[in-house]
Amino acid sequence: MNGNAVRVALLGCGTVGGEIVRLLREQADELAARAGAPVELVGVAVRRPHKHPELGELLTTDATALVTRDDVDVVVEVIGGIEPARTLLLEALKAGKSVVTANKALLAEEGAALAEAADASGVDLFYEAAVAGAIPLLRPLRESLAGDRITRVAGIVNGTTNFILSAMTESGAGYSDALEEATRLGYAEADPSADVDGYDAASKAAILATLAFHTRVTAADVHCEGIRHVTASDIAAARGIGCVIKLLAICERSPATDDAPEAVSARVYPAMIPAAHPLAGVDGAFNAVFVEAEAAGQLMFYGQGAGGAPTASAVLGDLVAVARNRVHGGRGARESAYAHLPVLPIGAVATRYHVSLEVADRAGVLATIAGEFSTHGVSIAAVRQTGGMADAGADPVSAARLVVVTHAAPEAALAATVQVLAGLDVVHAVDSVLRVEDLGRKGVAP
Amino acid sequence: MNGNAVRVALLGCGTVGGEIVRLLREQADELAARAGAPVELVGVAVRRPHKHPELGELLTTDATALVTRDDVDVVVEVIGGIEPARTLLLEALKAGKSVVTANKALLAEEGAALAEAADASGVDLFYEAAVAGAIPLLRPLRESLAGDRITRVAGIVNGTTNFILSAMTESGAGYSDALEEATRLGYAEADPSADVDGYDAASKAAILATLAFHTRVTAADVHCEGIRHVTASDIAAARGIGCVIKLLAICERSPATDDAPEAVSARVYPAMIPAAHPLAGVDGAFNAVFVEAEAAGQLMFYGQGAGGAPTASAVLGDLVAVARNRVHGGRGARESAYAHLPVLPIGAVATRYHVSLEVADRAGVLATIAGEFSTHGVSIAAVRQTGGMADAGADPVSAARLVVVTHAAPEAALAATVQVLAGLDVVHAVDSVLRVEDLGRKGVAP
Known part of the structure; x- marks a missing residue:
C-alpha cells in the first residue's frame, strides 16, 4: 500500500486528543515523509460532538462502528479507563487494526489480553504515552x-x-x-x-x-x-x-x-x-x-510526564512507527513475557525504614525498643532521641521523641516490629513509618 | 525461518567485541526468547587470532570472506575507523546481511552510502552504540x-x-x-x-x-x-x-x-x-x-557513554532488533533525509561570548573597546574590569584585565571584533575567547 494513506481513527478528543489532531494537521507533510505515506485522520469518536465543531464530518458518537470500519488502519485511543476502551480496542485488534493507546490503567489490567489479540491478528500495539508522557522510556x-x-x-x-x-x-x-x-x-x-x-x-x-x-x-x-x-x-x-x-x-x-x-x-x-x-x-x-x-x-x-502536547508527541511517535510498518510490512517489537518470574509480596521486599516514635523518657526505654527491633531481625543503622522538654505539646517530664533508621529489612519484619512497639507501655505513639530508599547509588552524577 | 538461528559475524574483538561475545554466550537463552530464535555467533574476524584462543574455530583473519559467507545473517562491526570497515560493511549490505555497527567515524562520513546500500538490499542498519554508548538515544x-x-x-x-x-x-x-x-x-x-x-x-x-x-x-x-x-x-x-x-x-x-x-x-x-x-x-x-x-x-x-559492557549492551539491543526482524519479517525504522535543510556555517551561528583582554589602564580604554563591539553589532551584556594593581605579573600602573560577556552574536561578528581589538594599541593581549551557552534553559529541573 506504499503511497496510499494510513488511515487513523481517534477515540477521545480531550486535551491529548485535541493536540493529536492539531499535530496531525500541522505536521502532515513531515509525518508523511517519515512514515512513507500520508497519515490521515478519518474519524474521531467523541461523546459530545457539539464541542468539536472544527472536526465536522470526522465526528461520530458510534465508537464501536468506527473501530471496525473498513477504511481504518490504526485506532488511537485516548479515552482512558477500563471500559469502553477495553472492548473497543479488543474489537479493533480483532478486526486487524493496529492500536496506539495512552491508557495505562487498561494496559496494567488487561495488557495480556491486548497483547494476545495483537499477536493473533499480527498487528502493532504501542503505548509509549502510557508511562512518563513524552519521555521515550x-x-x-x-x-x-x-x-x-x-x-x-x-x-x-x-x-x-x-x-x-x-x-x-x-x-x-x-x-x-x-x-x-x-x-x-x-x-x-x-x-x-x-x-x-x-x-x-x-x-x-x-x-x-x-x-x-x-x-x-x-x-x-x-x-x-x-x-x-x-x-x-x-x-x-x-x-x-x-x-x-x-x-x-x-x-x-x-x-x-x-x-x-x-x-x-x-x-x-x-x-x-x-x-x-x-x-x-x-x-x-x-x-x-x-x-x-x-x-x-x-x-x-x-x-x-503529562500534558496535552507531550503526551501527543509520544502517541504520534508510535503512530509513525505503526504507519511505517503498514507501508513497509512487518511489525514492531512486541512484549515478551517468557520469563514468568514470580512477583514478591510486599512483605518479602527489603528496604530501610525511618520510624518516629513518642516514648516515655525514662531509663531502659531505648534498650527495650532496640531489643524489639533486634528480636524481629531488623538491624538499626542510626538512632536519635530528643528530650520531651524541647517538644511542644509533649509532657515536659515524661515524653521524648525517638527516631530509628534501620538497615534494609523485609517489610514483614518491620511491620511486626512496629506492631509490637505500638503495644508497649513505654511507646506513647508511633508517629510515622516511612521507607528510606538509597536507590543503589554508585557514584552517579549529576 | 522462525526457529532457525540468526547467525552473527563479528568484526573485531577488542574490549567491546569481547563483551559482545561474553554476553551472547551468557545470555543466549534470554536473547533467543526475545528475538524469537537463537542468536548464534558463527565467525569472528580478528587480526591476531592467537590472542583469542577461547574462540577456537570461530576465528578468521579473512574478514572479507566472512562478511559475505552464506551462513551469515548479520554483521556486527566494532573495528572502528574508516577502512577496512567501510568496504566490509558495504560488501555485507550488498550481500543482504543486516549490519550493526558502533563506528561513529564511518557513519559520520559514509552514512549516506551505508544507508543507501541497506535500502537497496532491504536490510537493517543499526548503530545505537555509535553515540553515547549505552544510553538509548x-x-x-x-x-x-x-x-x-x-x-x-x-x-x-x-x-x-x-x-x-x-x-x-x-x-x-x-x-x-x-x-x-x-x-x-x-x-x-x-x-x-x-x-x-x-x-x-x-x-x-x-x-x-x-x-x-x-x-x-x-x-x-x-x-x-x-x-x-x-x-x-x-x-x-x-x-x-x-x-x-x-x-x-x-x-x-x-x-x-x-x-x-x-x-x-x-x-x-x-x-x-x-x-x-x-x-x-x-x-x-x-x-x-x-x-x-x-x-x-x-x-x-x-x-x-563508553566502556566495553555499556557499548556491548547497545550493540546487543540492535542485534536483537535485527534478529526479530529476520524472524518475523519487516525492517526497523531507517534514516530519512528528506528535509535537505541547509547547514549553517559557524560564522552564522549566534552564541554568547566571554572575552578576556589585557588592556591599558587609562581613561577612555573601556569606551574604545565598547565602541568596537558596538561597531560590529555585538551587544555587551556585562563588563568587569580589575585594576592592574591587583594582578600579579601585570604592570602595576598601566595594565588592567577586562572581561566582556556578550549577548548572542554571530560568530563572524565576534571574530571580526576580536581581530580589531587585537590590533588596538590599548589592548595588550586577547587572553581568551570562550562561548557561553545557556542552552535555552526554561525552568528545567533537576
Whole structure:
C-alpha cells in the first residue's frame, strides 16, 4: 500500500486528543515523509460532538462502528479507563487494526489480553504515552535494552504527586494546602484519588515491570501506597537525615538465593531519598526514571510526564512507527513475557525504614525498643532521641521523641516490629513509618 | 525461518567485541526468547587470532570472506575507523546481511552510502552504540520522536574530555596535568587527538543532527574545536560568572527568517554553561544529552557513554532488533533525509561570548573597546574590569584585565571584533575567547 494513506481513527478528543489532531494537521507533510505515506485522520469518536465543531464530518458518537470500519488502519485511543476502551480496542485488534493507546490503567489490567489479540491478528500495539508522557522510556526498555538484563527501574512517574510533595518540601505546607494549590493550578484533578493514592503510578509500575523483566505484572501485583498520610513533620524529618520525600515507582529484580528463586517486585510508595540523588532534584510536574542494567549500568530518562502536547508527541511517535510498518510490512517489537518470574509480596521486599516514635523518657526505654527491633531481625543503622522538654505539646517530664533508621529489612519484619512497639507501655505513639530508599547509588552524577 | 538461528559475524574483538561475545554466550537463552530464535555467533574476524584462543574455530583473519559467507545473517562491526570497515560493511549490505555497527567515524562520513546500500538490499542498519554508548538515544530520536519536531540536541558525548574538564574544575589543574591523569587511569588513549580535538564528538554530532533534522549532516559539516587550549584561568573565569566549562555537541534548528530559510547547525566546542544546568553536574566519564522538541518539550538522557559492557549492551539491543526482524519479517525504522535543510556555517551561528583582554589602564580604554563591539553589532551584556594593581605579573600602573560577556552574536561578528581589538594599541593581549551557552534553559529541573 506504499503511497496510499494510513488511515487513523481517534477515540477521545480531550486535551491529548485535541493536540493529536492539531499535530496531525500541522505536521502532515513531515509525518508523511517519515512514515512513507500520508497519515490521515478519518474519524474521531467523541461523546459530545457539539464541542468539536472544527472536526465536522470526522465526528461520530458510534465508537464501536468506527473501530471496525473498513477504511481504518490504526485506532488511537485516548479515552482512558477500563471500559469502553477495553472492548473497543479488543474489537479493533480483532478486526486487524493496529492500536496506539495512552491508557495505562487498561494496559496494567488487561495488557495480556491486548497483547494476545495483537499477536493473533499480527498487528502493532504501542503505548509509549502510557508511562512518563513524552519521555521515550518504553521503547528503550523494549528494544534498546533487549540485549541486556535490567535489574531495576525506579523513578517519579506521577506529576501531580511530585508537584504536591515538591510544594510541601519548598514551603513547609501540609498535604491539604499543597493539594489545594495543585488543584487550583490545574496539576490535580477534582477527584485526585488516582494520583494521590498511587493508583496511576502503580499502573505505570506494572507496565514498566512487565517490559523490564519479560514477566507479566498487573496492577494487582503492585503494592501501592499514596501520599495522603505524608505530613509536614515527615518532610521535616526527611530533611533531618539529608533526604527528601518522593513518591517512587520501583520495579526490582531479586537474584535467586539458596532459599528462593529469582523474583521481581513492583511497588509504589512515598519514600525518603538522599537529597543529593538526581531524583531528589526532579521538581514540580516533571518525571524522571532511573534504569539499571547489568551491562549498560545506570541510565536516567527525564522530561515532561503529562500534558496535552507531550503526551501527543509520544502517541504520534508510535503512530509513525505503526504507519511505517503498514507501508513497509512487518511489525514492531512486541512484549515478551517468557520469563514468568514470580512477583514478591510486599512483605518479602527489603528496604530501610525511618520510624518516629513518642516514648516515655525514662531509663531502659531505648534498650527495650532496640531489643524489639533486634528480636524481629531488623538491624538499626542510626538512632536519635530528643528530650520531651524541647517538644511542644509533649509532657515536659515524661515524653521524648525517638527516631530509628534501620538497615534494609523485609517489610514483614518491620511491620511486626512496629506492631509490637505500638503495644508497649513505654511507646506513647508511633508517629510515622516511612521507607528510606538509597536507590543503589554508585557514584552517579549529576 | 522462525526457529532457525540468526547467525552473527563479528568484526573485531577488542574490549567491546569481547563483551559482545561474553554476553551472547551468557545470555543466549534470554536473547533467543526475545528475538524469537537463537542468536548464534558463527565467525569472528580478528587480526591476531592467537590472542583469542577461547574462540577456537570461530576465528578468521579473512574478514572479507566472512562478511559475505552464506551462513551469515548479520554483521556486527566494532573495528572502528574508516577502512577496512567501510568496504566490509558495504560488501555485507550488498550481500543482504543486516549490519550493526558502533563506528561513529564511518557513519559520520559514509552514512549516506551505508544507508543507501541497506535500502537497496532491504536490510537493517543499526548503530545505537555509535553515540553515547549505552544510553538509548538514537532509537528515541529516530522512532519515539518521529511524530515531533526536534529543535535542539545538545550534550556531553565524549567521556574523555568530560573527565579532563571535570578534573580541571575540581582540582584547578591545568590541561596537561589533567590529561596525564586521564591517560594514567585509562580514560584517555595514548594518542588522545580524536577525543581532545573534538573529532569524536563531531562525528557524534553529525549522526545526531542527521537523525534529529532528517537532513544528511556529515562530519565535514560540523564546526569542531577541542579542549587543548582550555586553561586553568578559563575554568576560574567560568566560575567567576557562575559557570563551568564543558565540551558540548550542539545540533540546532534555526527557524526561517525574512532573510534566510530554515536551517540547521552542528558544532562542537568547549563552552561555559550555568553551574545550575543539569549538564554542569555530569562529571567524569558520563554522558548526558538534552533533546528539545516542540511538543515533547525538554528531555534528558543520561548514562555511561563508553566502556566495553555499556557499548556491548547497545550493540546487543540492535542485534536483537535485527534478529526479530529476520524472524518475523519487516525492517526497523531507517534514516530519512528528506528535509535537505541547509547547514549553517559557524560564522552564522549566534552564541554568547566571554572575552578576556589585557588592556591599558587609562581613561577612555573601556569606551574604545565598547565602541568596537558596538561597531560590529555585538551587544555587551556585562563588563568587569580589575585594576592592574591587583594582578600579579601585570604592570602595576598601566595594565588592567577586562572581561566582556556578550549577548548572542554571530560568530563572524565576534571574530571580526576580536581581530580589531587585537590590533588596538590599548589592548595588550586577547587572553581568551570562550562561548557561553545557556542552552535555552526554561525552568528545567533537576
